[in-house]
Amino acid sequence: MGIRCLFTFMLKSLRKKVRLFMKRLTRKEKRKLGFKILIALLVLVVLYELYAFASKVYLEYQINLQIEEALQQKDFLIDDNREKQDEILYYDSDDYKEKIAKGSLNMHKPGEIVINIKDEEGNFLGSERDEGETDVEKLPNYRKWWLYFFGT
Secondary structure (H helix, E strand, C coil), X not given: CHHHHHHHHHHHHHHHHHHHHHHHCCHHHHHHHXXXXXXXXXXXXXXXXXXXXXXXXXXXXXXXXXXXXXXXXXXXXXXXXXXXXXXXXXXXXXXXXXXXXXHCCCXXXXXXXXXXXXXXXXXXXXXXXXXXXXXXXXXXXXXXXXXHHHCC
């Protein structure tokens, strides 16, 4: 209740000061003051409109960035999907099944003659399982880690 009374008192006091100020002004000075107030209000309105316009432009820019990113991701996923479908077709093919049966399971077709050729070191040539296999790969896992960290 006290704040409301204080506010009303301040408002009445301000009104009195404005009335006294306006009485002292001539007609020409009142027009100039009114024109200045009008210009100030117009400037505030224009600034607010510029701010609102800039905000909308920035929001549209952000949305366009998100759309572009989504389109790039879509293209990537389409390409990835196409690659996966090609892999599925390859893994379902009879050629791949035959390759796995021959390479991993040592199987062959009836009537097919398998020739294994050894090189000078005694390794079979063309064997996919033995290619690139080194002494380190034959070691147990804890020894591999020991060699990785300590190198001895």
